[in-house]
Amino acid sequence: MDIMDGHFVPNLTIGAPVIQSLRKHTQAFLDCHLMVTNPLDYVEPFAKAGASGFTFHVEAAEDNWQDLINRIRNAGMRPAVALKPGTSIETVYPLVESKEPVEMVLVMTVEPGFGGQKFMPDTMDKVRDLRQKYPSLDIEVDGGLGPSTIDQASSAGANCIVAGSSVFGAKDPPAVIAMLRKSVQEAQKIKIVSYM
Numbered sequence: 001m002d003i004m005d006g007h008f009v010p011n012l013t014i015g016a017p018v019i020q021s022l023r024k025h026t027q028a029f030l031d032c033h034l035m036v037t038n039p040l041d042y043v044e045p046f047a048k049a050g051a052s053g054f055t056f057h058v059e060a061a062e063d064n065w066q067d068l069i070n071r072i073r074n075a076g077m078r079p080a081v082a083l084k085p086g087t088s089i090e091t092v093y094p095l096v097e098s099k100e101p102v103e104m105v106l107v108m109t110v111e112p113g114f115g116g117q118k119f120m121p122d123t124m125d126k127v128r129d130l131r132q133k134y135p136s137l138d139i140e141v142d143g144g145l146g147p148s149t150i151d152q153a154s155s156a157g158a159n160c161i162v163a164g165s166s167v168f169g170a171k172d173p174p175a176v177i178a179m180l181r182k183s184v185q186e187a188q189k190i191k192i193v194s195y196m
């Protein structure tokens with residue numbers, strides 16, 4: 001679920017009311033990516049609406065990230081942090097290493113704000129760095145992912161894949177989803193074998 005406030009990014013999408021409406025129709029994990037300037041203001045409304053995951057941007061959290069993580073968890077959601085392509089990976093280390101850490105890092109593979117952009121391969125250095133440092137961390141990638149780019153992301157160590165255009169624009173969306181999932185599973189098998 002892409003939440004954009006027209007301020008953190010130059011685009012405006014949906015908010016808590018849409019999450020609340022969707023929740024009535026599904027038990028699925030609603031993974032909310034908040035591209036907003038004041039993520040703290042969204043914690044309560046999103047928890048009440050039925051959001052499952054709350055991913056805030058490290059660029060928007062400044063030094064109140066610990067409070068934000070605690071509030072997200074106390075509200076019953078999974079806390080996660082996202083970073084833009086231009087933000088260095090070191091910025092999120094403290095959030096992963098904290099006693100009350102984020103449970104997932106979202107490495108943006110395009111500039112946040114719009115769907116349908118081109119995957120940025122340079123961002124894979126950040127995924128590799130995270131995977132090497134944190135073998136069991138959930139690492140999500142988002143932007144330009146599809147059959148032609150998935151292997152770069154999965155072999156770098158990403159295990160949560162966000163795909164918009166490649167799935168919704170496909171003739172056979174379930175086949176694309178299966179292909180993306182297979183790439184991640186295959187890459188994980190290779191990693192497990194190489195650790196043995």
Ligand SMILES: O=C(CO)[C@@H](O)[C@H](O)COP(=O)(O)O
Pocket residue numbers: 002033035110111112113114115116117142143144145162163164165166
């Ligand atoms: O958060 C964002 C963009 O800000 C992404 O979730 C994109 O919306 C994904 O769309 P595709 O790149 O897969 O079309």
Ligand SMILES: [Fe+2]
Pocket residue numbers: 001002033142162
């Ligand atoms: Fe997103």
